[in-house]
Amino acid sequence: MTHNLLDYPGKMHAGGYRVTPQRKAILDAICEAGRRVTVEEITLRLRKKSPTLNRATIYRNLLFLQRMHLVNGAGDGKDKRFEIASVEPHHHLICRECGRETGLDRTRVERLKRAIQKESRFTIDDDHLCFFGICRRCASGANRKSQASAKQRTGWKPRRKHASS
Amino acid sequence: MTHNLLDYPGKMHAGGYRVTPQRKAILDAICEAGRRVTVEEITLRLRKKSPTLNRATIYRNLLFLQRMHLVNGAGDGKDKRFEIASVEPHHHLICRECGRETGLDRTRVERLKRAIQKESRFTIDDDHLCFFGICRRCASGANRKSQASAKQRTGWKPRRKHASS
DNA sequence: ATTGTTAATGCGATTATTTGCAATAAGGAT
DNA sequence: ATCCTTATTGCAAATAATCGCATTAACAAT
Incomplete structure (x- = not known):
């Protein structure tokens, strides 16, 4: 779990944001992939462990996580890919x-x-x-x-x- | 018309692509804006001079023009903006x-x-x-x-x- | 453990973007 | 000017992404 090195709960709390199971799940999914992944791939991975996690929540948190510098995203449209931000x-x-x-x-x-x-x-x-x-x-x-x-x-x-x- | 400096017909022909009135219109619209514009703004401008120009055509050509290096695009999602590529x-x-x-x-x-x-x-x-x-x-x-x-x-x-x- | 505050989620409904395909038209050749 | 090839368009349908809002749940404080 590379992302644990980042102390994401600390960063979130510091900003007045909350640590939710959905956010953990999304970070885990990206991390487990171990490479730059598209929204689609993230969604597929999440289907397994968190089938109830809503579409909108994924999109909102992908934006959020980028803003928090916990996740990096690059590319255009459907080719946009995300990965855990490295230390x-x-x-x-x-x-x-x-x-x-x-x-x-x-x-x-x-x-x-x-x-x-x-x-x-x-x-x-x-x-x-x-x-x-x-x-x-x-x-x-x-x-x-x-x-x-x-x-x-x-x-x-x-x-x-x-x-x- | 900054974009005329680029000899876009030449570049398009060189690649085996065609110069269509739609492509001209899109380039004109971006150029006339004179600044980095969103898809939405481009669409609005086109409504006036080329009301029949289809949505899909705009999207396809925005991609095409970027590939041709005639237009540059940067930013995320709806905040993505385009501008005429400078010489x-x-x-x-x-x-x-x-x-x-x-x-x-x-x-x-x-x-x-x-x-x-x-x-x-x-x-x-x-x-x-x-x-x-x-x-x-x-x-x-x-x-x-x-x-x-x-x-x-x-x-x-x-x-x-x-x-x- | 309980409570209060409000960030975050889920849902349904919009809106944005993409795609498949038949019809159209650019541009080279005659 | 006309014909031919096929890139490109427009349309309609499918997907993807976003938004508004009522409900839920983090988490700080008691």
Whole structure:
């Protein structure tokens, strides 16, 4: 239970918020997944242990947990994914093509954050940034077929001027 | 028409995609707004000049235009906002509290992107990053009442242990 | 253990977004 | 100008996400 390291009850109480079984269940579900999960996956996991937990409660708490910095979310629409916020700030490089994540040396990013904060006195409170782009493999065209479904999923076919078979 | 600088017909054709009046209308609508706009605002603007343009077409093209790097989108859910992608890469600091944007010296960010690319050979194709956090004014508590509605909008009341009037 | 306060949940009803598919129309070729 | 291919649209139906409000239950205080 990674999230226990975060002392989430303490953080919630400190803000005047309450620790409910629903919130615990949601944190558990994300934690047990052990990777970045979509709302759908979270909902499915919850069906088992907490079948009565309401849809609206999930959405509300996902927002809440993000605000509390207990959970990090990144991505667009249905592809948005959540994970337990790590004690250690860390960042991701996510490939738009194949969806794979690459680690990212955090010192560099933290340095940028500090520099920005120093200059503009704006505090970036995100300890978990996601940068989207194209990974090495996809850039080289190495894995065209293997995971090229990203495009299809959003409904656009790749370029193919009229030319038979 | 800032977006004409981008040669969007060229980019679309290059990918085997088509330039339709609907796409033009959507780009125009975002452009005319002259600032980061929500789907709702885009829809409202389109009602006037292109009343027949379908909902689904708007959503599909917003995705499409982002993929084409003609439009940038950032933010969560209904707060997601779009703007015409500038020829010049630029980045934003957006305050979670009051929603205001602060400019951000882009050289620093570009340097980070280059460094990452060099190290991991991952190409961050985002020329428009949004960093969320707390701006100077809100951090100092200067404008509590003026724009503190951000919290209410998502349905949470600020901490206030029971104490009358 | 009981009580009071009010944050949080569940529910039903809206509203927002997505999807499948037939009909339409962009743009290359003749 | 006309034809052909197929990307894109509009529509209607399906899903997903949000909202208002009455009810429930955390938790601080007694």
